Amino acid sequence: MSHHIVEVKDLRHSYPDGTEALRGVSFTIHHGESVAVIGANGAGKSTLLLHLNGYLPPTAGEVRIGDTPVVRTTLAEVRRTVGMVFQDPDDQLFMPTVGEDVAFGPLNLGLPPGEVERRVAESLARVGAGHLRDKPPYRLSGGEKKRAAIATVLSMSPDILVMDEPTAGLDPFARRQLMGLLREFRHTKIFTSHDLDMVLELCERTIVLREGVVAADGPPREIFRNAELLAACRLEPPFSMQGCPVCGTGGR
Numbered sequence: 001m002s003h004h005i006v007e008v009k010d011l012r013h014s015y016p017d018g019t020e021a022l023r024g025v026s027f028t029i030h031h032g033e034s035v036a037v038i039g040a041n042g043a044g045k046s047t048l049l050l051h052l053n054g055y056l057p058p059t060a061g062e063v064r065i066g067d068t069p070v071v072r073t074t075l076a077e078v079r080r081t082v083g084m085v086f087q088d089p090d091d092q093l094f095m096p097t098v099g100e101d102v103a104f105g106p107l108n109l110g111l112p113p114g115e116v117e118r119r120v121a122e123s124l125a126r127v128g129a130g131h132l133r134d135k136p137p138y139r140l141s142g143g144e145k146k147r148a149a150i151a152t153v154l155s156m157s158p159d160i161l162v163m164d165e166p167t168a169g170l171d172p173f174a175r176r177q178l179m180g181l182l183r184e185f186r187h188t189k190i191f192t193s194h195d196l197d198m199v200l201e202l203c204e205r206t207i208v209l210r211e212g213v214v215a216a217d218g219p220p221r222e223i224f225r226n227a228e229l230l231a232a233c234r235l236e237p238p239f240s241m242q243g244c245p246v247c248g249t250g251g252r
């Protein structure tokens with residue numbers, strides 16, 4: 001698969017109950033870009049991400065990863081390239097132990113046992129979850145589950161990392177650790193977040209969704225300075241760009 005470009009063309013998605021979650025979304029993301037998809041609750045962020053590796057089929061329009069259209073017959077190939085961390089870790093963890101969950105993908109790729117072991121140990125260590133390896137996922141706290149879910153994706157060494165609200169439910173230390181991990185990840189990353197300070201710190205580009213359409217696409221700092229746009233999209237600037245509530249000064 002060449003270049004790992006993500007191309008979304010006039011993507012529309014209607015759920016069976018008639019909700020039009022995406023109403024014509026188009027953009028191109030190039031290799032190595034770090035892109036945050038932001039927007040108010042219900043704007044269509046999760047729905048969009050679920051199309052990037054074919055968990056949802058488009059009602060109309062198209063998604064391509066490199067030269068490959070995301071369709072039923074290419075799903076296995078696409079999912080080797082695009083690693084997806086779901087919003088709810090319970091959708092990702094289904095084996096008796098965390099270690100087996102993290103090993104599941106590499107084993108399915110047919111990797112030799114030594115390589116599987118190396119990937120499991122490394123992925124768990126990168127999210128600070130080595131000590132959780134033998135635990136059943138249902139015994140983990142919410143933040144621990146999130147970290148285990150991220151490890152299941154890292155163990156696949158994806159070229160494109162897609163994450164739905166990766167820092168939701170994490171304590172400040174784990175959030176910082178995850179941000180470090182994302183910063184280190186050299187390939188393309190696309191994530192949704194309500195954590196706009198993280199977006200400001202990690203991304204060079206933000207796509208703003210509003211009611212299923214792209215309301216803005218550009219550098220985060222420019223977007224966060226546009227008060228009119230933020231208000232129309234029911235967003236607020238990140239804390240680090242808001243002035244001091246007491247003395248009214250500051251804000252980067």
Ligand SMILES: Nc1ncnc2c1ncn2[C@@H]1O[C@H](COP(=O)(O)OP(=O)(O)OP(=O)(O)O)[C@@H](O)[C@H]1O
Pocket residue numbers: 015016017019020021039040041042043044045046047048
């Ligand atoms: N399975 C479903 N059936 C019907 N409607 C759905 C379904 N899943 C999501 N929706 C609707 O689609 C719209 C977009 O939802 P989506 O989950 O993509 O939003 P979001 O931007 O990720 O929101 P949040 O910030 O709350 O996670 C919402 O109106 C939501 O109610």
